[in-house]
Amino acid sequence: MSDPLKPVSIAILGPGTVGSEVVRLLTAQAEDLAARVGAPLEIAGIYVRDTSKDRGPNIPRALLTDDASALVAKADVVVELMGGIEPARTLILEAIASGASVVTANKALLAQHGPELYEAADAANVDLYFEAAVAGAIPLVRPVRESLAGDHISRILGIVNGTTNYILDEMTMRGLDYDVALKQAQELGYAEADPTADVEGHDAAAKAAILASLAFHQRVAMDDVYCEGISAVTSEDVIAARETDQVIKLLAIAERTADGVAVRVHPALVPMTHPLAGVHGAFNAVFVEAESAGGLMFYGQGAGGTPTASAVLGDLVSVARHKASGGKGPHESNYAEHEVLPIEAALTRYCVRMSVEDRPGVLSAVAEVFARHDVGIEIVRQVPGQTHAGLILSTYSAPERDLRATVSDLEASDAVAEVKSVLRIEGE
Numbered sequence: 001m002s003d004p005l006k007p008v009s010i011a012i013l014g015p016g017t018v019g020s021e022v023v024r025l026l027t028a029q030a031e032d033l034a035a036r037v038g039a040p041l042e043i044a045g046i047y048v049r050d051t052s053k054d055r056g057p058n059i060p061r062a063l064l065t066d067d068a069s070a071l072v073a074k075a076d077v078v079v080e081l082m083g084g085i086e087p088a089r090t091l092i093l094e095a096i097a098s099g100a101s102v103v104t105a106n107k108a109l110l111a112q113h114g115p116e117l118y119e120a121a122d123a124a125n126v127d128l129y130f131e132a133a134v135a136g137a138i139p140l141v142r143p144v145r146e147s148l149a150g151d152h153i154s155r156i157l158g159i160v161n162g163t164t165n166y167i168l169d170e171m172t173m174r175g176l177d178y179d180v181a182l183k184q185a186q187e188l189g190y191a192e193a194d195p196t197a198d199v200e201g202h203d204a205a206a207k208a209a210i211l212a213s214l215a216f217h218q219r220v221a222m223d224d225v226y227c228e229g230i231s232a233v234t235s236e237d238v239i240a241a242r243e244t245d246q247v248i249k250l251l252a253i254a255e256r257t258a259d260g261v262a263v264r265v266h267p268a269l270v271p272m273t274h275p276l277a278g279v280h281g282a283f284n285a286v287f288v289e290a291e292s293a294g295g296l297m298f299y300g301q302g303a304g305g306t307p308t309a310s311a312v313l314g315d316l317v318s319v320a321r322h323k324a325s326g327g328k329g330p331h332e333s334n335y336a337e338h339e340v341l342p343i344e345a346a347l348t349r350y351c352v353r354m355s356v357e358d359r360p361g362v363l364s365a366v367a368e369v370f371a372r373h374d375v376g377i378e379i380v381r382q383v384p385g386q387t388h389a390g391l392i393l394s395t396y397s398a399p400e401r402d403l404r405a406t407v408s409d410l411e412a413s414d415a416v417a418e419v420k421s422v423l424r425i426e427g428e
C-alpha cells in the first residue's frame, strides 16, 4: 500500500478517439477523481509515434513522448488505447513486469493473447482491467466477472459492435447504402482503425470470446468463435426483412449446454417486436441469462470516444484505488473445461430467400428437399417475379448441419434458379 496522498502516476498509450477523451476527462474531472481514489491521478506522459503532430487542445504537447518503455517504467498505471497486437502486447507485459496495473480497451489483443496477459498480471499481483473492451460504455465485463461470479450463466446474446449496428440501422431506417453508412461510422469514431474488423465480425467475435471466457470460467479463444460479418448483407436483404416485420442485426451468441459451450457471431433476422430490434445507431444491448438471477439486460453506447472513455475511467479509478489504498481486482477464473462445440451443432432457424421456376410442382419439389433433411417449414411466402417467382421460407429450429445440407441440395435442385440469401432467425 502506498502513501494515500502520493499521486498515482498514469501513462497513456495512444491519444486517439478514446485516448484523447480519457486525457480530457482526467484533466477536467481531476478533483473529483482524486477524491474518489484518495490520491491525485497524475498523467506521467502520453505515448505517440510522432511528437510533432498536433493532437488538438486536449492533449498537452509537453506530455507527449515517443519513448514508450521509459514512460511505462515510471507509471503506477498504464492505460493502453493504441489498439492492435504489437507494440501493445509488449508494452503491457513491460508494464506488468515493472509492477504497474493495466487498463486496456483492446479486445483484439485480449482475445488473442489474454491468457499470457492474465497469467503475467496474476503472477505480478497487479490489476488487468478491460471494461471498455466489451460493449463500450456499458458496464458488462464487471457484472459478468464479479457480480455474477456466484451464479451460473447459461447464455449471452446481444449486439456488441456499434459500427455494424449503425450501418445496418442506417440501411434499414434511412435506406442508406452500405458504403455511405460505413464511412459515417468511421467519421463518428465508432469503427476500428481497420474497419474490416467490424464489418467481418472479428471485433464482435473478440468480444464474444472475452465474454464467454468470463461467463463460463474457461479460456475461449477467437478461433473458437464461429464468425460471419455483415459485408454480404445487401439492401435487398434489408428490404425483404422489413417486409416481413423483421430487422437484420449482427448478433453475438454464447451458450452453455449439456454438451459444451458454443460461441457464434453472425447477422440474423430479429422480429420487430423483440427488444434488440429497437437498438439503434451505435448502441449495444446484451441479454445475460443466469440460473439464479434469471434474465438481465444491459443497454447503452457501445462505441465512440466519450462513452468508451467513461468505461476506461471507471477501471482507472478502481485500479488507482488499489494502488492508493491496497487491494486487488479479481484474478483470471479458468478452471472449467467444457468442450467448445462446432457451429454445425448449433440449433437455429433459417430464412431462405430464393428464386424458383414459375411452374406447377416447384413448391412440392422444394418442400421435398427440406423433408429429406428433416427440416420443418414454418412459413412460406411467394413473391411474383418477371421470369422467376420469389420464394421465402422460414424453418423451424433444426441443427445447423441439417440446414446447411438443405441449402446445398436446394442449390443443386432443378426447381431452384438461385438461392439469394440465407439468414438465421434469432430472438423468438
Ligand SMILES: NC(=O)C1=CN([C@@H]2O[C@H](COP(=O)(O)OP(=O)(O)OC[C@H]3O[C@@H](n4cnc5c(N)ncnc54)[C@H](OP(=O)(O)O)[C@@H]3O)[C@@H](O)[C@H]2O)C=CC1
Binding pocket: 013, 014, 015, 016, 017, 018, 019, 047, 048, 049, 050, 080, 081, 082, 083, 084, 086, 087, 105, 106, 107, 108, 132, 133, 136, 189, 190, 191, 192, 193, 302, 303, 304, 305, 308
Ligand atoms: N473507438 C471506439 O469506439 C472504441 C475503441 N475501443 C478500442 O480502443 C482502442 C483505441 O481505439 P481508438 O481510440 O478508436 O483508436 P484510434 O485509431 O483513434 O487511436 C489509436 C491511437 O493510438 C496510437 N497508436 C496506434 N498504433 C500505435 C503504435 N504502434 N505506436 C504508437 N502509437 C500508436 C495512434 O497514434 P497516431 O495518431 O499517431 O496514429 C492513436 O493516437 C482500440 O483497442 C479499440 O479497439 C474500444 C471500445 C470502443
Ligand SMILES: N[C@@H](CC=O)C(=O)O
Binding pocket: 133, 135, 136, 160, 161, 162, 163, 164, 190, 191, 192, 198, 203, 302, 303, 304
Ligand atoms: N469498433 C467497435 C468499437 C467499440 O468496441 C464498435 O464499433 O463496436
Ligand code: NA
Binding pocket: 131, 132, 133, 134, 135, 136, 137, 138, 139, 140, 141, 311
Ligand atoms: Na463495457
